[in-house]
Amino acid sequence: MALDQSFVGRTYPPTPPYEVGREKIREFAEAVGDPNPAFTDTEAAKALGHPDVIAPPTFVFAITFKASEEVIADPQLGLDYSRVVHGDQKFAYSRPVRAGDRLTVTSTIEAIKSLAGNDILDVRGEVYDEAGEHVVTAWTKLVARAAEEA
Numbered sequence: 001m002a003l004d005q006s007f008v009g010r011t012y013p014p015t016p017p018y019e020v021g022r023e024k025i026r027e028f029a030e031a032v033g034d035p036n037p038a039f040t041d042t043e044a045a046k047a048l049g050h051p052d053v054i055a056p057p058t059f060v061f062a063i064t065f066k067a068s069e070e071v072i073a074d075p076q077l078g079l080d081y082s083r084v085v086h087g088d089q090k091f092a093y094s095r096p097v098r099a100g101d102r103l104t105v106t107s108t109i110e111a112i113k114s115l116a117g118n119d120i121l122d123v124r125g126e127v128y129d130e131a132g133e134h135v136v137t138a139w140t141k142l143v144a145r146a147a148e149e150a
Helices: 022-031 042-047 060-067
Strands: 084-093 102-115 118-128 134-144
Touching: 060 102, 060 118, 060 134
Parallel strands: none
Antiparallel strands: 084 134, 102 118, 118 134
16 A cells, blocks of 8 residues: 655654764674774874764664664554665755764655655655754655565
8 A cells, every 4th residue: 555645744843852972883884894083092083173973984883773663653654664675865964963963853754755655755854953953864765665465
């Protein structure tokens, strides 16, 4: 069953603040195999003009995807998450994510499309720091595969 087009434009409340830690950044950088010292060495990050270590560009996915759980779990939307695959991801940064940031995410459904029986859901996550400054916008495309016919 196709997702309801009336959900396009629906915005969900901001998440509780997520505090970005140096260790989480280091673990993520190691997991993705990025040896950039700005991700693990405070002095290297400061030499580049940052107040502390910064996160790899895709680090914020962990925060924004967690925020999109509210969209995914919305019973009125009716998304069958057991059929969902991750379709695409993109980011537009105002500044890097830094250790010590306390970030909130507000998720909005930007588009719902049906293609060959599959539902395609585009969710935009706006990420702000505790001062209310924009940090990054993340777009996530989720594809709910069509149910197999019996």
